[in-house]
Amino acid sequence: MAEPLDDYIDALSKxxxxxxxxxxxxxxxxxxxxSLRLGRLVDEFALPDETExxxxxxx
Amino acid sequence: MTAKPEMTAAEIxxxxxxxxxxxxxxxxxxxxRIAQHDGILNSFTDVTADRARAKARxxxxxxxxxxxxxxxxxxxxxxxxxxxxxxxxxxxxSKINRxxxxxxxxATLIERMEAAGAVLVGALNMGxxxxxxTGENIHDGPSRNPHDTTRMSxxxxxxxxxxxxxxxxxxxxxSDTNGSIRVPSSFCGVFGLKPTYGRLSRARSFxxxxxxxxxxxxxxxxxxLALAYDAMQGPDADDxxxxxxxxxxxxxxxxxxxxxxxxxxxxxxxxxxxxxxxxEAVSRIxxxxxxxxxxxxxxxxxxxxxxxxxxxxxxxxxxxxxxxKRPGDFDPAVxxxxxxxxxxxxxxxxxxxxxxxxxxxxxxxxxxxVDVLLAPATPCTAPKLGQVNFNLDGVELPVRANIGIHTQPxxxxxxxxxxxxxxxxxxxxxxxxxxxxxREDIALRVAHALEKMGVVAAPAPRGF
Numbered sequence: 362m363a364e365p366l367d368d369y370i371d372a373l374s375k376x377x378x379x380x381x382x383x384x385x386x387x388x389x390x391x392x393x394x395x396s397l398r399l400g401r402l403v404d405e406f407a408l409p410d411e412t413e414x415x416x417x418x419x420x
Numbered sequence: 421m422t423a424k425p426e427m428t429a430a431e432i433x434x435x436x437x438x439x440x441x442x443x444x445x446x447x448x449x450x451x452x453r454i455a456q457h458d459g460i461l462n463s464f465t466d467v468t469a470d471r472a473r474a475k476a477r478x479x480x481x482x483x484x485x486x487x488x489x490x491x492x493x494x495x496x497x498x499x500x501x502x503x504x505x506x507x508x509x510x511x512x513x514s515k516i517n518r519x520x521x522x523x524x525x526x527a528t529l530i531e532r533m534e535a536a537g538a539v540l541v542g543a544l545n546m547g548x549x550x551x552x553x554t555g556e557n558i559h560d561g562p563s564r565n566p567h568d569t570t571r572m573s574x575x576x577x578x579x580x581x582x583x584x585x586x587x588x589x590x591x592x593x594x595s596d597t598n599g600s601i602r603v604p605s606s607f608c609g610v611f612g613l614k615p616t617y618g619r620l621s622r623a624r625s626f627x628x629x630x631x632x633x634x635x636x637x638x639x640x641x642x643x644x645l646a647l648a649y650d651a652m653q654g655p656d657a658d659d660x661x662x663x664x665x666x667x668x669x670x671x672x673x674x675x676x677x678x679x680x681x682x683x684x685x686x687x688x689x690x691x692x693x694x695x696x697x698x699x700e701a702v703s704r705i706x707x708x709x710x711x712x713x714x715x716x717x718x719x720x721x722x723x724x725x726x727x728x729x730x731x732x733x734x735x736x737x738x739x740x741x742x743x744x745k746r747p748g749d750f751d752p753a754v755x756x757x758x759x760x761x762x763x764x765x766x767x768x769x770x771x772x773x774x775x776x777x778x779x780x781x782x783x784x785x786x787x788x789x790v791d792v793l794l795a796p797a798t799p800c801t802a803p804k805l806g807q808v809n810f811n812l813d814g815v816e817l818p819v820r821a822n823i824g825i826h827t828q829p830x831x832x833x834x835x836x837x838x839x840x841x842x843x844x845x846x847x848x849x850x851x852x853x854x855x856x857x858x859r860e861d862i863a864l865r866v867a868h869a870l871e872k873m874g875v876v877a878a879p880a881p882r883g884f
Contacts, residue, residue, distance in 0.1 A: 373763040379744055385756055392760035396732050397823075399725035400768035403775050406529070406722055414773035415780065415833070 366390050423449030425587040429495040429644040432542035432590065433537065436479070436494035441527045443479035447472050447539050453588050454541065455512070460652070460884045463563045463573070463582035465501050466508055472496070476867040487869045490537030491531075491647055491671075494495065497591040498579050501689045502544040502550060502634075503527040504624035508809040512626035513546040514578070515749045516742055527624040529593055529635055529652045536651035541589060544579030548751045550595060550628040551735060551758070552576040553603050553823035555709070557790035558751040562805050565731075566608055566881035567847055574604035574823070577638070577668040581608035584638045586881045591639045591648050595605040595625065595753040597632045599797075599827025603866030605638055605839040606850030607802035609879045610637045610646050611867065616857045617834025619665075620649075623658030630661070632727065632831060640878035643836070645839040646671040652780065670861045673866040681862065683711040686795040689720035690826055693812060701842035701849045704793055715790060718782045719775075723829035726779070732761030780833040787856035792866055795837045796826045797850030820868055830854055838863040840876040849877055 370389060376383050381389055421440040423432065426561040439464070451469050458464050482489050499505065501513040504523035509518045528541055547555060555578020556562040563578040566586035566605040569863040573582040577594030581604025583594045594601045596614040605612030613636045620635050627633055637648035685691075691699075691714075697756050736758045737741075744760070747755055786793070799822060800810060811817045830852065831835055835882040836859060839850040855863045870876045 372765065373793070375837050376423060377740070377762055379758060379759060379762060380747070382747075385747075385759070386751070388752070388756035389759045389763075392732075392757045393763055396729060396760055397768075399728045400772070402722050402725040403729060403772045404768055406719070406771075407882060408771070408774050408778055412774040413777055414770065415776035 364390055366393055425453055427590065427611055427642045429590040429639065429647055430641070432495050433447065433491060433493050437489060437875060439483065441494070442861040443476040443539060444473060446494040447476040447496055447541065448623055449716035450589055452488055452715055457884055459585060461564050461566060461582045461586050461588070462561050463579040463586065463588065464498065464542045464544055465511065465545050465560055465579070466505070468540055468542050469878040471765035472541045475534065479537055482845065483858060490535065492533065493537030494557040494587045496541045497538045497755065498542045498583055498589050499530060499534055499540065499591065499593040500580050501592060502547050502593055502595060502626040503530060503543070503548060503608045504560050505530065505540065505543055508543060509618050510626050512550065513548040513557055516746050517626070523624065525624060528656050529619040531654045531776050533648065538591070538733055544583055544592060546579055546716055547576035548754045549739065550576040550597060550600060551754050553599065554578070555581070555604060556789045556805065564882060565802045565877065567883045568802065568806055569883045572805055574607035577604050578585040580638050581605060581610060584608065584610045585878065586642060586884070588725050589687060591637055591644055593635060593637055596634045596831060597628050598634060598731060601636050601638060602797045602827045602837060602839040602850060602852060603823055606797035606840065609841040609843065609848030610638050610640055611637065611642055611841060611878065613645050613649055613860065613864070614831060614837045615649065615860050616836045618661050618663040620652050621659040621662045621858065627738060629731050632731060634831065636652045642669065642864060642871050643674060644676055646864050655839050664859070665671065668861065670864050673713050674865055676865055678866055678869045681866065682789065683709045683792040683794065684713040684715040684790040685711055685859045686793045687716045689717065689829065690795040693799050693822060693825060694796055695785050695800040697801050697810065697844055697849050698799050701844060701851050702796055703840055704795055705840070705870060708870055711794060714740055715786060715793065717786065717829065719779060720829040723779045723832050724825055724841050726775045727828040727832040729764060729768055729772040732757060736761030776832060783833055783835065791855065791862055793854040795852045795854060797852050798823055826852070836860040836863055838867040840867045840870055843876070843879045867877060
């Protein structure tokens with residue numbers, strides 16, 4: 362049975378020209394689930410619209 | 421004088437400067453220890469014996485001619501193999517990078533260490549592309565814990581922790597993106613300094629996450645840590661993120677009193693998911709420093725999540741072309757994490773970077789009322805090699821994902837940290853001495869005071 366993220370992984374794999382062998386798919390999916398879960402933790406934290414990203418480059 | 425394994429860098433340099441020991445003798449002694457023990461520890465991937473002896477002879481020639489030698493004269497050191505070493509391909513723990521042309525010039529920090537008289541003796545094992553907390557490496561085998569060789573050295577600077585903890589060299593350099601100096605320092609029972617982001621040049625080292633990468637030293641004494649740190653400071657136009665601040669030497673300040681410093685224990689996130697040994701280690705340090713106040717670090721768990729998101733996406737971006745062309749040559753665990761990282765929506769990354777700014781402002785407020793925060797460096801002592809899960813309060817948790825939970829929220833905003841080893845039995849464990857940006861001096865002074873009190877120390881290796 363197809364997993365919920367499989368269509369997304371397939372689409373991104375094509376868009377990025379990033380081949381994924383079937384054997385790797387479960388681990389890629391599991392890692393993506395962790396990344397998205399942690400990403401949601403960040404996402405749900407309300408920030409003012411004016412918030413600047415952290416500084417990296419200074420010239 | 422004969423070079424002994426337990427000699428600190430300061431003792432070696434002092435003996436060399438006083439003509440009691442030659443730099444060549446100190447270097448040969450380190451090379452002999454590496455030959456004798458590294459078959460077990462597996463901390464070195466390259467031993468640069470010819471280069472080291474040539475450098476040592478040059479120092480001895482300077483001494484014979486009456487020329488001034490540096491504060492690290494004759495001190496053997498080694499570097500994580502993501503530092504460029506002239507003549508070697510910079511493998512960064514990978515199979516793929518071994519095909520690179522040999523580096524033509526040393527990393528800036530190697531040049532600065534050698535300018536101070538130190539002698540590079542080799543390059544050290546590490547987790548592939550630094551995406552690791554275990555010190556295991558599928559291509560080179562694991563570097564091993566010097567106090568129990570069935571256990572992890574910690575990653576990703578595992579060889580650095582193993583070589584210093586195993587007394588093969590008094591100083592090693594490592595990198596720390598999310599905890600990769602502090603974790604092996606904790607597991608291997610050594611001191612580690614992750615300086616403020618931008619303090620030490622990363623020029624000619626292989627990157628991982630540009631906005632989080634730091635380089636720094638590991639050593640068995642605070643004085644050695646400070647000597648190396650002082651030798652490596654200073655602006656460097658070859659690293660765009662390197663600060664233009666002038667050198668701010670710490671070694672002369674180490675013995676200054678720490679009374680009056682406001683020390684607090686980091687609460688919330690930093691007191692969760694910890695084994696009793698981590699609680700005991702923080703408690704011992706707090707007691708020694710008279711610290712009783714617990715300060716909440718707001719949203720530290722979310723900071724760890726944001727660091728994870730930035731790491732996996734910037735790491736994926738760095739390796740995207742290698743993932744396309746040579747996916748079979750990666751450690752599969754690293755490859756699958758990076759592929760997943762390439763698929764994280766950009767909006768989440770932008771929000772993580774904005775959250776980072778917010779979180780930095782919160783910590784700036786915290787450091788208005790305290791000078792030092794104490795937190796565990798790792799939630800546990802070194803796990804067994806290959807260990808997948810550990811049981812905490814009846815809950816099975818994955819080892820790899822949880823080793824860095826207390827280091828990630830700190831490096832996320834580039835705060836300086838000294839990881840200090842608490843010599844518990846049967847294994848040591850580290851505590852983070854965390855300070856405001858650019859206050860490495862305070863962290864090192866506190867670490868030195870704890871060392872003089874006998875509360876922290878690098879235990880002698882006994883695993884081999």
